[in-house]
Amino acid sequence: MKIWMFSWLVIFFILIGLSLPGCSSPAPAESPAQGSPASIAPPPQHAPVYSSAAATADQPAIGTEGNLKLPEAKLKGEVSLEEALAARRSIRQYSTAPLSLSDVSQLLWAAQGITDSSGKRTAPSAMATYPLEIHLVAGNVEGLAAGVYLYVPSGHELKKIKDGDFRKEISRMPAAQNGAIDIVITGNLDKFARFGENGIRFICLEAGHAAQNICLQATALNLGTVTTAGFSEEQVKTVLGITGNKTVLYIMPVGKKT
Ligand SMILES: Cc1cc2nc3c(=O)[nH]c(=O)nc-3n(C[C@H](O)[C@H](O)[C@H](O)COP(=O)(O)O)c2cc1C
Structure with missing residues (x-):
């Protein structure tokens, strides 16, 4: 060849x-x-999609537009999911001890924290619309002035709405008045207008997801919380300074256990 x-x-x-x-x-x-x-899938290696540079466990940093940057949320804890599910109970009495800023950061992240680069969050949302807004009524938190704040998921920040301790005004329920903080879940109905009559149902379902995340996170941090819905919506809106087509879904006091 x-x-x-x-x-x-x-x-x-x-x-x-x-x-x-x-x-x-x-x-x-x-x-x-x-x-x-x-x-x-294995949990992501600790690569938060926001930067929490300079915020420490007990001191926020200055974030975008004067917001307060919260310390980074942790992706590992000492309590398993199963243990948290088994231990969760509604707790309505709290000690007078303050919450740490890192506890507050962790609870807000559990409610609506962003967990990937496309903007998706800890709780599911119909068509990834994210109509929920999470307000923090802070009364007794180390490193954070008493006030009303809005949680800003992008950047994991707090936007201050007003100064002062409003725990006694948010609800007549003793639990809401005695927690170190109240986390208030509200929903923007305009964002769900496209779902027609399903909108209000969807928004309530989403509040349930966020609230359960807060319950389990609080349990894992050995904190007490309760989901409360018995409040005057108008009163809560006035305290939070909420206007527009929004609805108040839950007030969740959180505090250290007695
Ligand atoms: C939609 C809803 C509304 C609730 N509202 C209140 C409330 O206004 N005040 C309160 O103390 N507990 C409230 N709860 C908590 C229930 O009382 C509690 O979940 C129930 O007693 C079961 O106890 P457990 O949560 O410890 O398992 C509410 C729970 C749900 C799901």
């Missing part, structure tokens, strides 16, 4: 070989069955 014929034959077989399945690139790993433990 002539040398040039031999060379062409070698090239031909190399090309055939590359086109065979499994030769050009490694075979993809077989995907595990849906729902099996192996199909659960």
Whole structure:
């Protein structure tokens, strides 16, 4: 056989070989069955999608537009999800001890924190619309002045609405008055207008997701909380300075256990 014929034959077989399945690139790993433990993606390595530079566990930093930047939320705790589910109870009495700023940061992150670069959050939302707003009525928090704040998920920040301790005015319920903080979940109905008559149902479902996240996070931090819905919506709106087509869904006091 002539040398040039031999060379062409070698090239031909190399090309055939590359086109065979499994030769050009490694075979993809077989995907595990849906729902099996192996199909659960590992938790992301601690790579928050916001920067919490300079905020410490007990001191906020200055964030965007004068907001207060909260310390970074932790992705590991000492209590398993199963333990938190088993231990969760409505707690309505609290000690007078203050909450730490990192506790507050963790609770707000659990409610509506952003968890990936597309802006998706800890709680699910119909068509990723995110109609919920989380207000913080802070009364007794180390490193944070008493006041009403709005949680800003982008940047993991607090926007101050007003100074002062409004725990006694937010609700007549003793639990809401005695927690170190009240977390108030409200919903922007305009954002759900496109869902028509389903809008109000969807928004209530979303509040449930966020509230359960707060319950489990509080339990994991050994804090007490309760979901309360017995309040005057008008009174809460006045305290929070809320206007527009919004609805108040839950007040959740949080405090250290007695
Ligand atoms: C929609 C809803 C509204 C609630 N409203 C109040 C309330 O206004 N005041 C209160 O003390 N507890 C309130 N709760 C808490 C329930 O009383 C409590 O979940 C129930 O007694 C079961 O106890 P557990 O949460 O410890 O399991 C509410 C719970 C839900 C789900």
